[in-house]
Amino acid sequence: MSAGFTARPLLGRRSATVLAALGLGVIAWFQLGLTLDDLLPDPARGATARAFATAALHPAFDYQGDFVPAAAPPFWRGVAAAALRTVVFAAGGMFLAVIGGLVLGMLASASWWRTAGAGPLGGRLRPVGLVAARVTIAGLRSVHELLWAVLFLAALGVSPAAGAIAIAIPYAGTLAKVFSEQVDEVPRDASRAMGALGAGGTLQFTCGLLPRAARQMASFTFYQFECSVRAAAVLGFFGFPTLGQKIAASFANGNYGEVWSYLYALIALVLTIEMWSARLRSGRSVR
Amino acid sequence: MNLGTRFELAGVGLELGGNPVLEGLDLVVEPGECVALVGPSGAGKTSLLQILSTGHAPTRGRVTIDGIDPATASAEVLRELRSNVGSVHQHHALVPELRALQNVLVGRFGRQGTLAGLRSLYLPRRRELREVHAVLDRVGIGELLYRPTTQLSGGERQRVAIARALYQAPRALLADEPVASVDPARARDTIALLVELARERGMTLLVSLHDLRLALDHFPRLIGLRNGRVEFDLATDEVGPSRFDDLYRLPRTAGGT
Numbered sequence: 001m002s003a004g005f006t007a008r009p010l011l012g013r014r015s016a017t018v019l020a021a022l023g024l025g026v027i028a029w030f031q032l033g034l035t036l037d038d039l040l041p042d043p044a045r046g047a048t049a050r051a052f053a054t055a056a057l058h059p060a061f062d063y064q065g066d067f068v069p070a071a072a073p074p075f076w077r078g079v080a081a082a083a084l085r086t087v088v089f090a091a092g093g094m095f096l097a098v099i100g101g102l103v104l105g106m107l108a109s110a111s112w113w114r115t116a117g118a119g120p121l122g123g124r125l126r127p128v129g130l131v132a133a134r135v136t137i138a139g140l141r142s143v144h145e146l147l148w149a150v151l152f153l154a155a156l157g158v159s160p161a162a163g164a165i166a167i168a169i170p171y172a173g174t175l176a177k178v179f180s181e182q183v184d185e186v187p188r189d190a191s192r193a194m195g196a197l198g199a200g201g202t203l204q205f206t207c208g209l210l211p212r213a214a215r216q217m218a219s220f221t222f223y224q225f226e227c228s229v230r231a232a233a234v235l236g237f238f239g240f241p242t243l244g245q246k247i248a249a250s251f252a253n254g255n256y257g258e259v260w261s262y263l264y265a266l267i268a269l270v271l272t273i274e275m276w277s278a279r280l281r282s283g284r285s286v287r
Numbered sequence: 288m289n290l291g292t293r294f295e296l297a298g299v300g301l302e303l304g305g306n307p308v309l310e311g312l313d314l315v316v317e318p319g320e321c322v323a324l325v326g327p328s329g330a331g332k333t334s335l336l337q338i339l340s341t342g343h344a345p346t347r348g349r350v351t352i353d354g355i356d357p358a359t360a361s362a363e364v365l366r367e368l369r370s371n372v373g374s375v376h377q378h379h380a381l382v383p384e385l386r387a388l389q390n391v392l393v394g395r396f397g398r399q400g401t402l403a404g405l406r407s408l409y410l411p412r413r414r415e416l417r418e419v420h421a422v423l424d425r426v427g428i429g430e431l432l433y434r435p436t437t438q439l440s441g442g443e444r445q446r447v448a449i450a451r452a453l454y455q456a457p458r459a460l461l462a463d464e465p466v467a468s469v470d471p472a473r474a475r476d477t478i479a480l481l482v483e484l485a486r487e488r489g490m491t492l493l494v495s496l497h498d499l500r501l502a503l504d505h506f507p508r509l510i511g512l513r514n515g516r517v518e519f520d521l522a523t524d525e526v527g528p529s530r531f532d533d534l535y536r537l538p539r540t541a542g543g544t
Contacts, residue, residue, distance in 0.1 A: 190382045192342075193376060193380035194393060195369075196342055196372075197372075197393075197396060197397045197457075198368075198370035198398070199393070199396030199397055199399075200366075200404075202401040203396050203404045206401075207393065207396070207404065207408055211384040212383070212384055214384065215384070
């Protein structure tokens, strides 16, 4: 068409934000006084570092210490038991986290309030409910699981519940945030069509929106499970009987071969979960 | 047999986001009538169908569906009204993650509570399966009953969408550009099927169309919309070619070739 046009810049606020973020990174680097020399260990520690690194090629298949109690189980059983307890801690935490994540995620999603939460009562509660849910979620997420673990250790001592709840709280927050976003991003045409033929709000939500987000939600839950296994392992450093406890003990005694055996067990766990979730994502094991 | 729905619009106007979309619409569609809505893009066809399916409330004037004004109806009455008006959407509006039969079962959600709806979707009874199979068979894809919707072709999905509307057992069927994205042969089949089903079940049928040939061949009554107003409302044999030229003539300022 013949009408004139005004030239507009194509690089706008977003490019400026990216540049600012990069700039912050550079400033932080100088603030910390980081130099590449720091990456080379000083000679005194060099020997330890070398010993630890070479042990990676020689993981222990039996106890390395001199004083092994006669009643101790075979080494491999100790590794297996610690790995299993790590998974049990993670699974216990995730079980609570998924329930909390689903409930809070619904309350924090605009589409839940538009469908299932609609109605005279929901309409009045919505402005408060949506904000309250999102603030709660932010609160749960802003404290790391290890900090929760320290708090619960002080309150409950080294109990299985303390470990599981420490994992459950921040993971519930993260799951809720991501669930709510995933449900809100799903196409709404089918749920609207259900409303047009008279379906109630809960049916619109559970049958028109949830199934469309289900695979992504499951995939993210698996990823979080993987993270929680790592978190459960680290809880061992605080005295919970997971892989981390074994690692700490072996490391303190200089039995680096044992440390690597435990680390390989942890890697095997994470890989197993990854393979399982990959199968789920590809849809082969669905239905 | 269903008895068709009667739609009546009196002085209906609609504004969306401050822009006038429909103005001064006075229309009556009698029970069991088959009507084609024609007109260029942006004429207001979709908005008119949205008003008839209670998706939009008119900004001015009054719409009544079987004598009931949805604007003043109670929640229960509105729900009942909606369960009696079926829609076929251009992009089908199915849930791709569900199977063909589950998308059809959705058709009866308007008459079911939450638990009954969930039960029927995941644990359908034999009687429900038989009924769903019958409607899928009627639209020619009975063998696809258990097929995941993602594995269906565009034409098959459209048939599932029509089957959903049939299973709903509505008294009126509204279709917004149902054939805008299919090839001409399939478009003809689909329109013929919609008209046949409406006649068979006594449903009132309103279809918005771009294709004038299809409108002339299949519908006894044509309503031409342009710029949100009714340009003509005539029996098909009264519509001359000049009517269409006027309806689709481009505004001069747009400078067609």
